[in-house]
Amino acid sequence: MGLVQLLKSQFLSQLIICYVFLVSGLIVNLLQLCTLPLWLVSKQLARRINIRLGYCISSQMVAALEWWSGTECTLYTDPKSYPLYGNENAIVVLNHSFEIDFLCGWTFCERFGVLGSSKVLAKKELSYVPVIGWMWYFLEIVFCKRKWEEDRRTVAQSLQNLRDYPENYWFLLYCEGTRLTPKKHQISMQVAESKGLPKLKYHLLPRTKGFWVTVQNLRGAAAAVYDSTLNFRNNEMPTLLGILNGKKYHADLYVRYKEMFCYDNFNNITLSVFWCNLLYLRDLTSPLTCRRIPLELIPEDEAECAAWLHKLYQEKDSFQEHYTQTGRFPGPIVSPPRRPWALINWLFWCCLLLYLLGLLLTQLISSGSMLTILASLAFCSTVSLGVRWMIGQTEIDRGSSYGNKEVPLNNN
Ligand SMILES: CC/C=C\C/C=C\C/C=C\C/C=C\C/C=C\C/C=C\CCC(=O)SCCNC(=O)CCNC(=O)[C@H](O)C(C)(C)COP(=O)(O)OP(=O)(O)OC[C@H]1O[C@@H](n2cnc3c(N)ncnc32)[C@H](O)[C@@H]1OP(=O)(O)O
Numbered sequence: 001m002g003l004v005q006l007l008k009s010q011f012l013s014q015l016i017i018c019y020v021f022l023v024s025g026l027i028v029n030l031l032q033l034c035t036l037p038l039w040l041v042s043k044q045l046a047r048r049i050n051i052r053l054g055y056c057i058s059s060q061m062v063a064a065l066e067w068w069s070g071t072e073c074t075l076y077t078d079p080k081s082y083p084l085y086g087n088e089n090a091i092v093v094l095n096h097s098f099e100i101d102f103l104c105g106w107t108f109c110e111r112f113g114v115l116g117s118s119k120v121l122a123k124k125e126l127s128y129v130p131v132i133g134w135m136w137y138f139l140e141i142v143f144c145k146r147k148w149e150e151d152r153r154t155v156a157q158s159l160q161n162l163r164d165y166p167e168n169y170w171f172l173l174y175c176e177g178t179r180l181t182p183k184k185h186q187i188s189m190q191v192a193e194s195k196g197l198p199k200l201k202y203h204l205l206p207r208t209k210g211f212w213v214t215v216q217n218l219r220g221a222a223a224a225v226y227d228s229t230l231n232f233r234n235n236e237m238p239t240l241l242g243i244l245n246g247k248k249y250h251a252d253l254y255v256r257y258k259e260m261f262c263y264d265n266f267n268n269i270t271l272s273v274f275w276c277n278l279l280y281l282r283d284l285t286s287p288l289t290c291r292r293i294p295l296e297l298i299p300e301d302e303a304e305c306a307a308w309l310h311k312l313y314q315e316k317d318s319f320q321e322h323y324t325q326t327g328r329f330p331g332p333i334v335s336p337p338r339r340p341w342a343l344i345n346w347l348f349w350c351c352l353l354l355y356l357l358g359l360l361l362t363q364l365i366s367s368g369s370m371l372t373i374l375a376s377l378a379f380c381s382t383v384s385l386g387v388r389w390m391i392g393q394t395e396i397d398r399g400s401s402y403g404n405k406e407v408p409l410n411n412n
């Protein structure tokens with residue numbers, strides 16, 4: 001083990017990273033709170049400021065992945081769709097199998113310049129997590145209780161609010177609704193069987209209502225769906241603690257781009273693909289090629305949209321099978337390079353907060369008061385326990401019981 005690796009694995013280094021993240025995060029949360037009156041005066045300006053404040057927090061986690069752990073992220077996609085990424089609003093559909101899949105998603109957001117503005121349909125419980133959850137409140141993240149009777153109205157309303165968002169964003173949807181575990185997989189395949197759907201090997205059965213409501217409410221605001229499939233090399237199951245330990249992983253992300261909708265109803269679909277190319281790609285040399293999926297191609301009818309999504313997941317499953325067999329996704333690699341901004345932001349907060357910590361410690365030691373020193377130690381322990389609890393939110397073993405309950409087999 002080299003000296004740098006040894007340094008990264010030390011508890012003290014990790015404690016410092018967590019301290020900087022937590023304190024800077026709380027400062028940013030406070031600044032976000034201060035923007036509240038501005039919402040009444042200029043909503044768009046308040047949103048733009050919050051995008052930048054949010055970036056200060058989320059980019060620290062991206063910096064930890066890219067610069068501390070040195071994790072590499074490879075993108076497999078269509079070079080012709082590539083210039084659109086980050087320059088249009090899009091709905092991203094991603095598999096939910098890994099503890100740090102959200103962080104890899106963030107990394108791609110960072111590389112395409114949409115990190116501060118990126119959105120997600122997140123479970124309500126995450127809104128209570130200090131720093132990240134509180135930041136999300138100001139970034140107008142859409143929360144759901146995973147109870148459709150309650151969500152159908154609130155989710156639609158929150159999505160409507162995003163229609164006039166001032167900067168480009170990616171809206172992330174984990175249609176599986178929860179992380180993959182063997183038990184959840186087994187139960188969801190029972191549901192698939194009861195619905196007469198083919199079984200999936202690598203995914204849970206997607207929940208279709210969130211996807212339908214998102215597509216319906218973002219029509220005209222988002223241009224496309226980026227169907228993304230993530231995997232890690234060497235069958236690794238990366239963790240946030242691994243990242244903090246400086247462990248390097250290699251993520252592969254496939255964003256599909258095939259002319260996959262040209263088969264069912266040749267005449268109509270061919271025509272719409274042609275118009276989509278005209279509208280979005282301005283490339284008429286190959287009118288049958290549907291690169292990323294334009295929103296116009298997704299059925300408006302709820303049942304048809306659900307069937308469309310189920311088919312998409314069957315195809316996602318085949319991409320994972322391809323990855324398992326060959327160790328790569330289909331298509332060319334067009335990886336965007338990491339940018340320095342996340343690192344610069346991180347170094348800024350490190351310098352500022354370590355300087356302040358140094359001042360505080362000097363004062364503490366020179367005061368010589370045992371009570372103050374003990375109180376400070378107790379405070380530090382509480383902070384580390386708090387951060388450990390936050391990290392626990394990303395751990396699959398500590399995940400929710402959603403999708404764990406057996407359902408009657410005759411459920412149609
Ligand atoms: C170029 C680069 C491209 C890409 C880069 C990649 C990504 C970057 C993009 C953006 C990054 C942005 C942010 C990332 C940061 C952080 C994110 C972190 C975490 C947040 C993630 C979460 O919190 S996931 C959990 C919350 N989200 C969801 O649940 C979404 C999916 N769920 C739904 O859509 C649901 O439908 C719902 C939530 C809207 C409602 O749920 P509810 O349970 O009430 O209803 P359902 O309809 O789903 O359930 C009833 C139906 O389901 C059937 N059923 C029952 N049991 C099961 C089962 N075990 N499995 C499947 N289906 C089941 C049941 O039969 C009912 O069927 P119906 O036929 O009646 O529908």
Ligand SMILES: CCCCCCCCCCCCCCCCCC(=O)OC[C@@H](O)COP(=O)(O)O
Pocket residue numbers: 017018021060061064099102123126129132174177178179387390391393394398399400401402
């Ligand atoms: C600079 C680096 C500092 C790192 C140290 C600080 C760590 C702080 C950790 C913040 C944690 C907040 C993470 C929110 C994202 C969690 C993503 C996630 O995966 O959520 C799970 C849900 O999708 C589904 O839940 P389940 O039903 O599977 O249960």
